[in-house]
Amino acid sequence: PNLINQIAAGEVIERPASVVKELLENSVDAGARRIEVSIGGGGTELIRISDDGCGMTAEQLPLALASHATSKLPTDESLFHVQTLGFRGEALASIGSVSQMTIRSRTEADESGSELVVRGGVIDPPSPCGCPVGTVMEVRNLFFNTPVRQRFLKTAQTEKGHIVEAFTRIALANSHIHFVLNNNGKPLYDLPVTQRWSDRIAAFFGDEIAESLIRIDSDDSQIGVQGYVCDPAVSRGNARMQYLFLNGRHIRDRSLQHALGEAYRGLLMVGRHPVCFLRMSMPPEMIDVNVHPTKLEVRFTDGGRVYSRLLQTLRHHFLTTDM
């Protein structure tokens, strides 16, 4: 089973940033209000994520590490109604099979917490430990037992960049959560909870960018489009500043990116990429998120409708906004 986990890990855990993404999603799913990430050596030496979420009991801990164990999937049918970010129950088993991982966790109902150690997929029985309510996941020496993976890793600086990107996506999608990121003992980001999404955008990309954006806010009976896009007349920023979120998770979607380009066609300087931070929402039955292991790509049951909804919303704003 460990070999199978390692193979599965290859799909889900490509690099340190994949670990950060999966663990952050779990902390969000656990209802955390504060999440702190610390990394060392580009994440290969150390990734530690602590949250103040619901935690796990001593009985739940080993289950969380079993392959395909998830507490988030009560029935088969609910695969089509995925609300939480994780729903496959593969991430922890995969990470545990290719690293040295320590989990400390405690629920509100428990007096003390428990600790569980996994090395290369070998799970020690949990032991009691003192810890606050919530969960601390510590992942050390990622890929220590999978040299092929190790060889594909880039420099610590590059891997850190990927981690920052994964962190950015999740922190942007969840401005109701306080996020902290430390790199080699030094604070990189400290993002308090905010009601205004533009505050969080500014924390990552600067006040100048945030203040130059136009607000989008549009709802029809099913599809909501909220957020900020660049003023076609004042385009600042670069291609990196394109973030699309669907029902609370970051996605990449060629068709929606195309719609964005179409909305700006003839309005932006040639070669300019429209900056955008958009949150779309729609009923889960309009989406199939189960097409890619990392869930970055989605499939819409009516792609054409979503496409034109985004295009029309942006066009409408450009026509009615005084620029």
Ligand code: ADP
């Ligand atoms: P999934 O997220 O798809 O359910 P994971 O392997 O990522 O699968 O996690 C397995 C299970 O471990 C989760 O379903 C959840 O019950 C538990 N878990 C993982 N991380 C946390 C956390 N930070 N807080 C509380 N429970 C967690």
Ligand code: MG
């Ligand atoms: Mg998960």
